Amino acid sequence: MAQIGYSEKVMEHFMNPRNVGTIENPDGYGKVGNPVCGDVMEMFISVEDDTISDIKFRTFGCGSAIATSSMVTELAKGKHIDEAMEITRKDVADELDGLPPRKMHCSNLAADALHGAIEDYKSKKVGK
Amino acid sequence: MRQIYLDHASAMPIDPRVLEFAKRYVTNDFGNPSSLHSAGLTAKRAIEDARQRVAELINAEDETCIIFTSGATESNNMAIKGTALRNIRKGKRVAASAIEHISVLNPAKEFQKSGFELTLIPVDQTGIVDIGKLADILTEDTTVTSIMYANNEIGTIEPIQEINEIVHEKGLYLHVDTTAAAGRIPIDVQNDGIDLLTLSSNDMYGPQGCGALYIKPGVKLQPVLPGGGQERGLRSGTENLFAIAGMGEAARIAKDEMGQESERLKGMRDKLIDEISKIEESYLTGHPTQRLPHHASFRFSRIEGENILLNMDMYNIQVATGSACTSRTLEPSHVLLAVGLKHEEAHGSMVMTLGRSNNAEEIPIITKAVKETVQRLRMLTPM
Incomplete structure (x- = not known):
């Protein structure tokens, strides 16, 4: 049967998003999207021994944009940065029991924001 | 509920x-x-x-x-x-x-x-x-x-x-x-x-x-x-x-009852507009007076309409939005763009259309739900 609307998991993450907020002086920061398209996500990470010890997000976008952001923070927390870099958009969607087809692209930028934050951390580390 | x-x-x-x-x-x-x-x-x-x-x-x-x-x-x-x-x-x-x-x-x-x-x-x-x-x-x-x-x-x-x-x-x-x-x-x-x-x-x-x-x-x-x-x-x-x-x-x-029913809905509509307009950075869309008696429509800065719809649904209140996120084409409503809104402004729209099942006792429940919804969604936003 074709999927109608959002999965229960998407709605659950939309209603109770994990890890909402910001981190002061984060080790890495990533931001993707733009308000014209209707999706902006920012991701803050704290890193200890190349492992993501804390992660927070803020998102402007539709229900699935919030759910994917929340899910990606759950997936990344506690992971080594190399492992976290391998989290794909598809992983996030799968973990949420799927997204409606037309939402696959625009609202599923959360993995990109995470990767951006990790890249930011890596570039700062090189600079130190 | x-x-x-x-x-x-x-x-x-x-x-x-x-x-x-x-x-x-x-x-x-x-x-x-x-x-x-x-x-x-x-x-x-x-x-x-x-x-x-x-x-x-x-x-x-x-x-x-x-x-x-x-x-x-x-x-x-x-x-x-x-x-x-x-x-x-x-x-x-x-x-x-x-x-x-x-x-x-x-x-x-x-x-x-x-x-x-x-x-x-x-x-x-x-x-x-x-x-x-x-x-x-x-x-x-x-x-x-x-x-x-x-x-x-x-x-x-x-x-x-x-x-x-x-x-x-x-x-x-x-x-x-x-x-x-x-x-x-x-x-x-x-x-x-x-x-x-x-x-x-x-x-x-x-x-x-x-x-x-x-x-x-x-x-x-x-x-x-x-x-x-x-x-x-x-x-x-x-x-x-x-x-x-x-x-x-x-x-x-409709011909028989329109006059009376429209007056009743207009009263409720005006209360909705008064209350919801008090929310920070909320704006009425459409004309303030040349307006359908059952129609109240708004936009809110920094939040997105699909989320408003989903969040209001948690209160078992059904509203509509002209946000791009809910359209088949993922384009914002052409109506909101035609009245001069920017894409990012059109994203935050909410449309309420009243009918015979609605009554004045619902107004405080609705306005409370809208206030809480806007507040919650603004906590999530980076803008």
Whole structure:
């Protein structure tokens, strides 16, 4: 049967998003999207021994944009940065029991924001 | 939690009286109106009674001006395509306001591929058609100009009388889509100078899958659905008897009760607007006073409409939005863009349309839910 609307998991993450907020002086920061398209996500990470010890997000976008952001923070927390870099958009969607087809692209930028934050951390580390 | 349904512009229940009235046309009196036997004649009589009721709702010259269709989309298509094709010698141009429903705009755009021109008429920030520009940009080769009586997304009521004068100075016909307005505010085709008018059954508590097109005597249009020649040959196909009979009854009830019901809803609407406008960075969309009595629409900065809809649904309150995230094309509502909103502003829209099931006791529940929803979503936003 074709999927109608959002999965229960998407709605659950939309209603109770994990890890909402910001981190002061984060080790890495990533931001993707733009308000014209209707999706902006920012991701803050704290890193200890190349492992993501804390992660927070803020998102402007539709229900699935919030759910994917929340899910990606759950997936990344506690992971080594190399492992976290391998989290794909598809992983996030799968973990949420799927997204409606037309939402696959625009609202599923959360993995990109995470990767951006990790890249930011890596570039700062090189600079130190 | 009790349901509070605030999306009457999208779908409405059938009035129980309409259902009771019309149900015999799918059980006992189910004949084909084209049949000459008694069952057919009973059905035919039901159709003609309904035609009379619908004609009375809009003060049509007589009932023969009314053609039943499958709904507003078909009526709009028929009005645009039918008149453009039939009057091609007058010119190959149609005009429409920039905030028309897509069932007006899309047939007009489709015709562009066959060499027709489309003139889009701009509206001001409140959604009112720019009368000055209308006079400037309408050209004499325009066969049909389509301006809605009132807009479904922002509630703005257009000055149809003034528009009618300008349209008839230059163009041929004025088509008016009254899907959002009929049964809510009085409409008089003769007084308003309307040549073609679209009606939707479900938008006035009638059955779904039914609509009508009013065609002023003398207005010429080509059938877009040829076949068995029903509905004066303009719209073939065996009549949707149950829905047509129901639409007639719905029109009768609307005519009788509209005045009182609109006053009741207007009071609730004004309270909603007062309360919700107090929220920081919230803005009314559409016109503050030239506005449908049951319609309250807003936009909120820094939050997104689909989230508003989903979050309000958690309170069992159903609202609508013109946000890009809920559209099939992922484009924001063309109506919100036409009134001058930026893409990021259009994302935060919320539309509430009241109906008979709503009452004043619901207002504080609704406004509290909106306040909490906006507050919660703004906590999540990076902007």
